[in-house]
Amino acid sequence: MSEHTIVSLPDQATARIPKDNYITRENGLLSWLLTSDHKRIAILYLISLSFFFFIGGALAGLIRLELLTPQADLMATDTYNKVFTMHGVIMIFFFLVPSVPATLGNFFIPMMIGAKDLALPKINLLSWYLYMAGGLLALYTMAIGGVDTGWTFTTPLSTHYVNTNVLTTGLAAFIAGFSSILTGLNFIVTIHKMRAPGMTWFRLPLFIWAHYAASILMVLATPVVAIAILLIALERTLGIGVFDPTKGGDPLLFQHLFWFYSHPAVYIMILPGMGVISEVISTFSRKRVFGYTAVAFSSVAIAVFGFFVWAHHMFIMGISNYAVLVFSLLTMLVAVPSAIKIFNWTFTLYKGSITFETPMIYAFGFLGLFTIGGMTGVFLGSSGTDIHLTETYFIVAHFHFVMVGGMLMAFLAGIHFWWPKMTGRMYPEKLSQLAAVVTFIGFNLTFFPQFILGMLGMPRRYAAYPPEFQILNVFSTAGATILGVGYLLPVLYLVWSLRYGAIAGDNPWQATGLEWQTQSPPLTENFAVAPVMDHEAYDYEWLEKQQKEKGVASAG
Amino acid sequence: MPDSSVHTAQSAHEEHPAYLRHHFNSTVQQADAAGFAMWLFLLTEVMFFSGLFTAYLIYRNWYYPAFVSGSHQLNVVWGATNTVVLIFSSFTMAMGVWCAETRRRRGLVLCLTLTFFLGLCFLGIKTVEYREKIEKHHVPGFHYSLQSFLDPQSDPEVYAEYHDKPLVPDMARHTELYFSLYFLMTGMHALHMIIGIGILGFMIMRARAGAYTTGHVTFVENFGLYWHFVDIIWIYLFALLYLISRHQ
Amino acid sequence: MSEHNEHAHHIVGPGVYVVILFALLIGTGLTVWASFLELGFWNPIIALAIATTKAVLVVLFFMHVWYSSKLTKLTIISGVFMFLVLISMTLTDYISRAWGQW
Numbered sequence: 001m002s003e004h005t006i007v008s009l010p011d012q013a014t015a016r017i018p019k020d021n022y023i024t025r026e027n028g029l030l031s032w033l034l035t036s037d038h039k040r041i042a043i044l045y046l047i048s049l050s051f052f053f054f055i056g057g058a059l060a061g062l063i064r065l066e067l068l069t070p071q072a073d074l075m076a077t078d079t080y081n082k083v084f085t086m087h088g089v090i091m092i093f094f095f096l097v098p099s100v101p102a103t104l105g106n107f108f109i110p111m112m113i114g115a116k117d118l119a120l121p122k123i124n125l126l127s128w129y130l131y132m133a134g135g136l137l138a139l140y141t142m143a144i145g146g147v148d149t150g151w152t153f154t155t156p157l158s159t160h161y162v163n164t165n166v167l168t169t170g171l172a173a174f175i176a177g178f179s180s181i182l183t184g185l186n187f188i189v190t191i192h193k194m195r196a197p198g199m200t201w202f203r204l205p206l207f208i209w210a211h212y213a214a215s216i217l218m219v220l221a222t223p224v225v226a227i228a229i230l231l232i233a234l235e236r237t238l239g240i241g242v243f244d245p246t247k248g249g250d251p252l253l254f255q256h257l258f259w260f261y262s263h264p265a266v267y268i269m270i271l272p273g274m275g276v277i278s279e280v281i282s283t284f285s286r287k288r289v290f291g292y293t294a295v296a297f298s299s300v301a302i303a304v305f306g307f308f309v310w311a312h313h314m315f316i317m318g319i320s321n322y323a324v325l326v327f328s329l330l331t332m333l334v335a336v337p338s339a340i341k342i343f344n345w346t347f348t349l350y351k352g353s354i355t356f357e358t359p360m361i362y363a364f365g366f367l368g369l370f371t372i373g374g375m376t377g378v379f380l381g382s383s384g385t386d387i388h389l390t391e392t393y394f395i396v397a398h399f400h401f402v403m404v405g406g407m408l409m410a411f412l413a414g415i416h417f418w419w420p421k422m423t424g425r426m427y428p429e430k431l432s433q434l435a436a437v438v439t440f441i442g443f444n445l446t447f448f449p450q451f452i453l454g455m456l457g458m459p460r461r462y463a464a465y466p467p468e469f470q471i472l473n474v475f476s477t478a479g480a481t482i483l484g485v486g487y488l489l490p491v492l493y494l495v496w497s498l499r500y501g502a503i504a505g506d507n508p509w510q511a512t513g514l515e516w517q518t519q520s521p522p523l524t525e526n527f528a529v530a531p532v533m534d535h536e537a538y539d540y541e542w543l544e545k546q547q548k549e550k551g552v553a554s555a556g
Numbered sequence: 557m558p559d560s561s562v563h564t565a566q567s568a569h570e571e572h573p574a575y576l577r578h579h580f581n582s583t584v585q586q587a588d589a590a591g592f593a594m595w596l597f598l599l600t601e602v603m604f605f606s607g608l609f610t611a612y613l614i615y616r617n618w619y620y621p622a623f624v625s626g627s628h629q630l631n632v633v634w635g636a637t638n639t640v641v642l643i644f645s646s647f648t649m650a651m652g653v654w655c656a657e658t659r660r661r662r663g664l665v666l667c668l669t670l671t672f673f674l675g676l677c678f679l680g681i682k683t684v685e686y687r688e689k690i691e692k693h694h695v696p697g698f699h700y701s702l703q704s705f706l707d708p709q710s711d712p713e714v715y716a717e718y719h720d721k722p723l724v725p726d727m728a729r730h731t732e733l734y735f736s737l738y739f740l741m742t743g744m745h746a747l748h749m750i751i752g753i754g755i756l757g758f759m760i761m762r763a764r765a766g767a768y769t770t771g772h773v774t775f776v777e778n779f780g781l782y783w784h785f786v787d788i789i790w791i792y793l794f795a796l797l798y799l800i801s802r803h804q
Numbered sequence: 805m806s807e808h809n810e811h812a813h814h815i816v817g818p819g820v821y822v823v824i825l826f827a828l829l830i831g832t833g834l835t836v837w838a839s840f841l842e843l844g845f846w847n848p849i850i851a852l853a854i855a856t857t858k859a860v861l862v863v864l865f866f867m868h869v870w871y872s873s874k875l876t877k878l879t880i881i882s883g884v885f886m887f888l889v890l891i892s893m894t895l896t897d898y899i900s901r902a903w904g905q906w
Contacts, residue, residue, distance in 0.1 A: 110579075115579065116578065116579040117579035118579075119579075119589045119593065120589075120593060121577075121579065123593075181600055185593060185596045185597060185600070186593075188592075188596055189589050189592050189593045189596065190589075192592060192875065193585060193588055193589040193592060194579075194580075194585070194589070216882075219596055219599060219600055220599065220600075220603055220882075220883070220886045221603070222600070222603075223600045223601070223603040223604035223606075223607075224603055224604070224606065224607050224890065226604060227604055227605075227606075227607035227608060228607060231607070231611075231740075234736075234740070237697075238696060238697030238698075239696070239697050240696045240697060240732075240733075240736035240740070241696060241732050241733050241736055242611055242615075242733065242736060242737075247729060247730070247732055247733060248615070248618070248619060248622075248729065248730040248732075248733050249615075249733060250614070252897070253610075253611060253614060253894075256610070256894045256897070257607045257610070260890055260894075307886065307889055308889065308893065310893075311893075311897065319897040319901075320896075320897055320898075320900040320901040320903065321900075322896065322900035322903060323896045323897035323900055326893075326896050525578075591876075592875065592876070592879070595876055595879050595880065596879065598883070599879065599880075599882070599883035599886075602883045602884070602886075602887055603883070603886060603887065603890075606886075606887045606890050606891065607890075609887075609891065610890055610891050610894050613891060613895070614894070614895075614898050617898070632836060632839075636832060636836050639832050640829065640832060643825065643828045643829060643832065644825070646828075646862060646866050647821055647822075647824075647825040647866075649866075650816075650821045650865075650866045651818060651821060654815065654816065654817065654818060654821070657815045658815065780866075780867070781867055784862050784863075784866045784867045785867075787862060787866075788858075788859045788862050788863070791855050791858050791859055791862075792852075792855050792859070794835075794855075795835060795851040795852060795854070795855040796851075796852075796855075798839075799835060799836065799838075799839035799851050800839075800847075800848075801839065801847060802839045802840045803839075803840050803841055803842040
């Protein structure tokens with residue numbers, strides 16, 4: 001890594017955080033809890049999301065500890081079932097689904113399109129309260145004994161064979177679902193109706209396109225899992241029979257309804273992360289994203305195709321062979337737009353002026369790890385190989401590569417990229433670069449052995465395993481410890497930076513988005529003067545001209 | 557193609573009405589955004605009901621005789637009456653929107669009140685129907701009884717109309733699925749009606765105070781969209797649940 | 805798409821509403837009458853066709869979509885499309901289960 005950097009900070013001797021900004025505008029706890037400012041809501045989300053992430057992470061730690069030894073010796077198998085279930089529920093519904101959209105999306109979508117706020121600010125606040133209600137209910141469920149069905153609530157196990165807290169967990173997910181729906185709805189309306197003059201669709205940052213696509217998924221898919229959960233609740237309490245074979249019902253119907261949401265859900269999770277990667281790669285290669293239109297349309301294509309493939313989670317569950325054939329073929333299709341994006345990001349790098357600030361390190365990690373995760377998805381989408389690999393650690397490795405190696409890295413890239421804008425402060429660069437590398441190493445050590453374990457036949461969701469698998473499990477747990485350090489470090493130095501970090505100024509990365517053409521932290525109304533968009537996205541020549549001609553208007 | 561508008565002449569002309577929120581540039585933009593948001597919300601409602609329609613489709617296909625027998629237990633007169641009631645309520649709601657748009661305050665109050673009462677009428681009829689189901693033990697999960705299906709003659713009113721053959725015990729058990737879907741779908745629909753009627757009550761009070769007849773019709777318009785949507789759901793529920801097969 | 809569509813908008817008058825009201829009432833009568841006829845597999849098709857016609861009338865005229873922007877129409881179509889995707893693709897499983905082992 002060279003010393004060359006594009007970071008451009010103001011003179012620290014004279015620089016000050018602007019006195020009037022969204023943080024200082026109003027004081028007091030209530031001004032935060034009753035705010036309608038999208039930026040404050042984003043910060044509320046950031047704090048609560050981090051909290052839930054660490055709870056989910058602690059549960060992961062427990063899983064890895066148990067799996068150090070082949071016997072189920074750290075906890076009873078029933079308890080182990082509860083641990084991995086709650087790990088999944090919390091990480092998916094209370095971390096991954098809202099991660100980038102609720103924090104970075106909320107904060108920056110209005111700024112990137114030149115608006116003063118989202119279209120429905122009070123609904124935005126309601127989204128956060130629903131998220132908190134669902135999250136607290138999930139925590140309460142853990143406290144009263146948890147649930148052990150797996151985050152997928154497969155019937156008839158969840159309706160007829162367990163007496164754990166399916167109802168409260170289902171309710172928590174149900175409530176969180178409404179939070180997600182309202183966020184998506186808000187984003188779609190905002191992006192359609194509140195763009196600044198001159199901000200045409202094809203001048204939008206790709207971050208916006210990615211969130212637009214993810215929002216379509218949130219709005220159309222989430223209600224279906226809501227009804228699926230409701231049906232489970234009624235089946236459990238009243239025995240209505242919709243999933244009960246003895247009454248003529250079909251347990252697979254639940255799975256169809258559940259996965260109709262949960263497959264698009266993985267795209268809800270990854271698309272916003274891809275949006276972040278577009279911004280980061282462009283900024284740190286000083287080049288516009290290669291094939292802007294292709295990347296924009298790919299985002300929408302991923303969203304649309306993502307609706308047609310859900311039964312690839314059900315290949316061995318008892319659906320007909322013909323359905324397996326149809327869904328397997330369609331799954332091959334859905335890989336294409338993701339691959340297009342990877343190609344385009346790589347071509348963006350080509351002949352770019354690359355520097356390795358922390359967000360870029362995370363972005364490179366994303367490129368490699370998401371590609372591996374995505375490719376292993378193709379092995380799983382092919383029904384023949386899936387029969388061997390499904391319900392093994394191969395699946396666990398696959399989704400952790402795309403979700404943790406992909407999405408979480410993208411989230412961290414985004415947090416680091418926009419931290420100076422959100423807080424006005426820079427974090428310590430060397431330490432953050434170290435954390436990124438540690439995370440990458442820890443991640444690979446944790447999850448790569450799991451591909452091998454899966455191919456060798458180790459089943460998932462088991463507390464005990466044959467002794468010959470122990471060595472790989474030990475590697476995996478060792479990696480998890482390193483990964484934990486890698487995730488803990490950012491919390492520490494980011495919080496440190498709030499008080500002691502260098503003053504960032506308006507545009508430390510010399511990025512092109514509208515959000516960078518205003519003060520850090522931004523004003524409550526985002527822009528002192530309503531912006532007009534008169535240039536293309538990622539126009540670095542325009543930026544150069546800007547910087548030569550005038551300083552950025554700042555309330556200083 | 558740019559959707560957003562900043563016609564500064566227009567905003568200047570409209571001054572700054574009290575109901576214009578600060579993050580919007582104009583009342584047109586605000587109303588547009590609100591309407592679009594309402595349509596998106598209705599999309600989520602469509603997808604919410606779609607799971608139930610899927611379940612209905614599959615089980616009706618698998619257990620057709622049970623569904624026919626179950627549907628004969630529903631009174632087509634009540635069902636048709638309810639359909640007519642809702643259609644009229646949609647009419648009065650649409651007229652209400654027109655009154656708001658043409659600033660007819662008293663007309664608006666009248667239309668909203670009529671819609672309100674027609675809604676209550678619908679719920680009243682539903683209550684009558686539900687009570688009958690409860691009395692006959694046709695509520696899944698609550699001492700569900702197969703007697704009407706194993707021995708149709710024990711149910712003289714229905715038998716006189718349809719002369720159903722007795723179902724075999726296995727098929728008779730599947731009538732419970734029919735009634736599960738019946739209560740789920742009409743119950744979910746009724747819940748939406750109750751919420752709608754509640755909001756109507758609130759709107760009538762505000763309408764009387766003249767809130768919707770000064771040019772700011774968004775709330776009435778968007779509520780109208782919700783109300784019509786609930787009507788559309790019932791149109792399908794009526795056709796699917798009541799009209800499966802009524803021929804002798 | 806010009807935003808003027810939405811509000812410099814066409815105010816739909818009572819005349820249209822009365823016509824649609826009667827159409828809906830006739831449709832209701834028709835569908836009840838048709839359910840008493842023995843038409844085999846046509847029964848559900850006719851019932852759904854009449855229901856859909858009624859629904860379309862409500863959407864176009866009571867909900868003003870006939871006079872609305874392309875965006876509104878596209879939004880509704882995408883919702884209907886997704887609804888149909890859920891049903892039809894779930895059916896690919898249920899329909900083909902009885903087809904045997906290849």
